[in-house]
Amino acid sequence: MKVLKFGGTSVGSVESILSLKHIVERCDSKVVVVVSALGGITDKLIATSKLAVDGNGTYIEEIEAIKKRHHNMAEAVIPTEKRPQLLTELDTMLEELRSIYYGVFLIRDLSPKTLAAIVSYGERLSSRIVAALIDNTRLYDSREFIKTRHKHGKHILDSELTAKLVKDTFSKMPQIALVPGFISSDKHSGETTNLGRGGSDYTAAIIAAALDAEALEIWTDVNGFMTADPRVIPAAYTINELSYVEAMELCNFGAKVIYPPTIYPVCIKNIPIRVKNTFNPDNPGTVIKNKIDNDRKPIKGISSIGGTTLITVTGLSMVGVIGVNRRIFTALADNGISVFMVSQASSENSTSIGVRDEDASEAVNVLNAEFAKEIETGAMFPMHAESGLATIAIVGENMKHTPGIAGKLFGTLGRSGISVIACAQGASETNISFVIGSQYLRKSLNVLHDSFFLSEYKVLNLFICGVGTVGGNLIEQIRSQYDELMKKRRLKLNVVGIASSHKAIFSREGINLANYREELEKSSPGDTNRLRNEIIGMNIFNSVFVDCTASSEVAALYQDFLDHNISVVAANKVAASGDYDSYARLKETSLRRGVKFLFETNVGAGLPIIGTINDLRNSGDKILKIEAVLSGTLNFIFNEISASVPFSETVRRAKELGYSEPDPRIDLSGKDVVRKLVILTREAGYKTGQEDVMKNLFVPDEFFKGTIDEFWKRLPELDKDFEKKRAVLEKENKRWRFVAEMEHGATRVSLKEVDRSHPFYGLEGSNNIVLLTTERYREYPMLIQGYGAGAGVTAAGVFANIMSIANI
Structure with a gap:
């Protein structure tokens, strides 16, 4: 025997309710089917109640909308011959509901008892429709066997009585039993109560445990538990298997797949829970069971709660005093305030508790009242509440076997600039919870999902x-x-x-x-x-x-x-x-x-010059001297110049081929080389600036004044002088190289003449070359040479830098 629970989205549309019918009818064993209200109806019932109690006559229109919603569903899915009887039953219940709303409207009072009665109609109406839809179904009233008792202003389940009544009720089990979820009744008065929002899951779990079902299936609108909220993390994926403990931790921290109290009743009976998708019934979904075989992942999922307030109870009188925490939690419990996270300093002078925003104001008042005497004497401080926060939990039973999880967690957050305000980890090591500013919630979830390899990419x-x-x-x-x-x-x-x-x-x-x-x-x-x-x-x-x-x-x-x-x-x-x-x-x-x-x-386009200097320094070496040809543009120009190609033409070619800056005067002035030399000198460990570089340039200053058009017009004036000097160099078997030099921090750039014995003589095209003399490479300097200009290689070097970040 199985218990199948279908949530609001599973009975919220014609498509989903017909899928429900197909799922139930293909079961090969007896089933108890638990259904929620039609999707959105519970919220509408509550909203209509507020209109009525406020004396707003538009509540009547809302009642009509609720009636129309149920009529439309019945007419869409119920066979013609069954429809009149069903519509009569629905209308009878809707008239009862209308009367209750009218009473609320008249007396302007909405007691918890009345509200509980109103919201019960959601499940009572939907279960009638589903019962008429599926043949050979027996409809039960869950108020007859789900019993609650009153405690601390709330209705809580009477587990022992309920288990007995469920066994008695289903002692003669039909093939298909249909039960409205969520609703219950008081064990003493018999008045309608409920199990809280999400209580349909709980109803199903209670029945499954009492009847020792072979499985509890929760049918919803997702394929199962996800590694994170897919609305925040598109790369999140379905978790195939979870332990009861892992599922409980994820549920408690915002994973709204199933209602948290659902897990306990079936856990103690070792009944597996299957979470499946009504809209995709063939998907295997998530199985929740006691032990997961071959489970090696330390982290199963990441969950979160927004709307967190952190309340700090602090005072020197707390140190070493027994019973302070008992007073904190007793006072909050007596007032029905739930605490979902606790963080205490080892010095015992402060305890921080996480509560939901809606409970924060009352929690502060309760605690200030509890410690009023100590606050008055100065032994303790008034409660400090910090809102605008979010709580995140990483969950996985295998964390206890994996050293360094917490270190990786906080290191990842730190590198992303996210401060952790408070944290807590239980001795079982299945959950590490921490509080951050709510503005960092999305960023934190994404970076952790990525860091712990929960993402596919x-x-x-x-x-x-x-x-x-x-x-x-x-x-x-x-x-x-x-x-x-x-x-x-x-x-x-x-x-x-x-x-x-x-x-x-x-x-x-x-x-x-x-x-x-x-x-x-x-x-x-x-x-x-x-x-x-x-x-x-x-x-x-x-x-x-x-x-x-x-x-x-x-x-x-x-x-x-x-x-x-x-x-x-x-x-x-x-x-x-x-x-x-x-x-x-x-x-x-x-x-x-x-x-x-x-x-x-910045230097050498795609050549590994700066990286090499950093590697040498990081390994303990010291850069003593740098000699380099760092301008691919100038090297191209001085390689191209010849008797048939004058200086002005080589500059124009460099511009056309993309070797030079858009304004080639930046290259010809030596500014680009100066900047590169300053960068290398700084990376080598010396403090220097562009103003410290000695310059011996080859183009007169007046050529750098005026517009770029004026520069191009005047540039041929230099050709004659360059050709005269070039012809002399050619006879001496020498070449020009614009060289940048650094020695023990002193820097200079100049146009040099180099002969065949010099390493720079054979430098071709727009290539760059760097000689690094270090304490280790003193006799034979390290040489780095290669293509040092051009958009393609520069872009490739930038790409390489990006990839080095990806490899962190």
């Missing part, structure tokens, strides 16, 4: 600023690698923001990279203020800001992003080469907050 959320040559190439590389990374690395690169110099688009779910330019063009105007506010305001987990611009205004946003635990990957050189104190603060913030500030492509 690890997600990195990217904000990309700049869609020029580098940014455009990066977006295309991400788009082309997207499926491969998901398949091979289980990594999802979710681009949630794209900004150009004038427009910006944002989407938490991710932007379609195939047509982002069209979407960007249609979007609202964007500036750096909007960029900052949107990114920080989105408060999204595992987020990375990627700067593919050369903007100082955008670089000025880095500090704010790092302060909000958003990693920064920059192709932009401004931040790393600008004011030293600002650079040092960015580095310190990233280290302190556990996020990344990466700018490998």
Whole structure:
């Protein structure tokens, strides 16, 4: 024999109620079917009660809407020959309900007893419809065998009497027994009571336990328990099996799949619970049982409760005094206030308790009254209540066998910039609960789901600023690698923001990279203020800001992003080469907050120069000297120049091929090389700025004044002098190289002549080369050489930085 419970959504529509019929009729054993009210009806009954007690005559219209809802359902699913009798039964009950509402309206009073009677009609009406729908069904009145008693102002189940009455009632079990859930009656007076919201689950569990059913099936509108709330975490998936303890913990912390008291009656009888989907009956759902075989996952699921208030009871008089906590919890219990989390300092001078927001005010009053004498004398402080909080629990019985879970939990939250206000862990280690600001709830759930491998994919959320040559190439590389990374690395690169110099688009779910330019063009105007506010305001987990611009205004946003635990990957050189104190603060913030500030492509495009310097220093080595050709543009120019290709033409070619900055004067002035040298010097451990670099340049200052058009017109004036010097170099078998040098912190850039014996002589095209002399590589310096310019390789270097964050 089985007990099947169908919730409000399972009897809320024609489709679902016909599915219920099919599910019940295909059972090969006797069943007790427990049904809830039609979806939304209980809320409507309560809302109508409030209209009536307030003297609002529109309650009559609501009664008509309730009547119409049930009539429409009956006419849609009940065969014609059964319909007249059913409609008569429904109308009789609805007239009773109308009379009760009229009484409430007349006397302006709504007692708990009257409200209990009103809400009982939801299940009484729905059960009549289902009984008429399914052939060979016997309808029972649950008020005859589900009995309650009054305690602390509430009706609680009389377990012993109820179990006896259930056994007696079903001693002669029909093939299909139908029971309205939720409703009950007082054992003494016989007045209608109920088991609380969600009580239909409880009704089913009580019956299943009393009759020693082979299984309890909870039919709802989801496939079972999920690893997290899928409305918050799209990657959440159904949990195949849970233990009773795990299910109870998840239910208590917001997983509204089943009503928490449901578990206990069947647990003690070792009756499995199956949670299944009325709309997808072939899905296996979730099985809840005593022991899970071959269970290796330490974490089964993450659950949460919003609307949390933390009340702190504190005072020096609490230290070492026996009975303080007893007084706290007795006072709250006597007033019917439930505490779902407790955190106490080891010094015993404070105890924090978590309650729901709706109970907070009364809880504060109760505790202030309980400790009034101590508060008056100053031995204790008045109760402190902090609202606007949320409580999260990670649940899994195998946590007790897995060291480091708590460390990983709090480390993950810390790296995401989420402060834990209070925490609690039981000795059984099946639940670690903690309280955070409610604004961090979504972010916390996502980052924990990702961190504990409950998600199918690890997600990195990217904000990309700049869609020029580098940014455009990066977006295309991400788009082309997207499926491969998901398949091979289980990594999802979710681009949630794209900004150009004038427009910006944002989407938490991710932007379609195939047509982002069209979407960007249609979007609202964007500036750096909007960029900052949107990114920080989105408060999204595992987020990375990627700067593919050369903007100082955008670089000025880095500090704010790092302060909000958003990693920064920059192709932009401004931040790393600008004011030293600002650079040092960015580095310190990233280290302190556990996020990344990466700018490998600031020097050498995709070459691993900065990373190598950091690796050497981290291993204890010291950088003594750096010699480098760091401008792919200038190297291209001095490799291209010849008797037939004058200097001005090589500059133009560099611009056309995308090797130079949009304004090539930045390259020719040596500013770009100076910035790169400053970055390398800083990363090598020396304090320096651009003003400290000695410069020996090759283009007169006057060429850098005026407009870019004027520059292009005047540039050929330099060709004759360059050709004269070049011809001499060619005879001497020498070449020009614009070299950046650092030695013990002293820096300079200059145009040098190198012969065939020099490592820089054979440097081809736009390649870069770096020689690192260190304490370990003193006699034979380390050499890094390769393609050092171009949008494609720079974008690839940025992509590599992003991937290094994904690998954390």
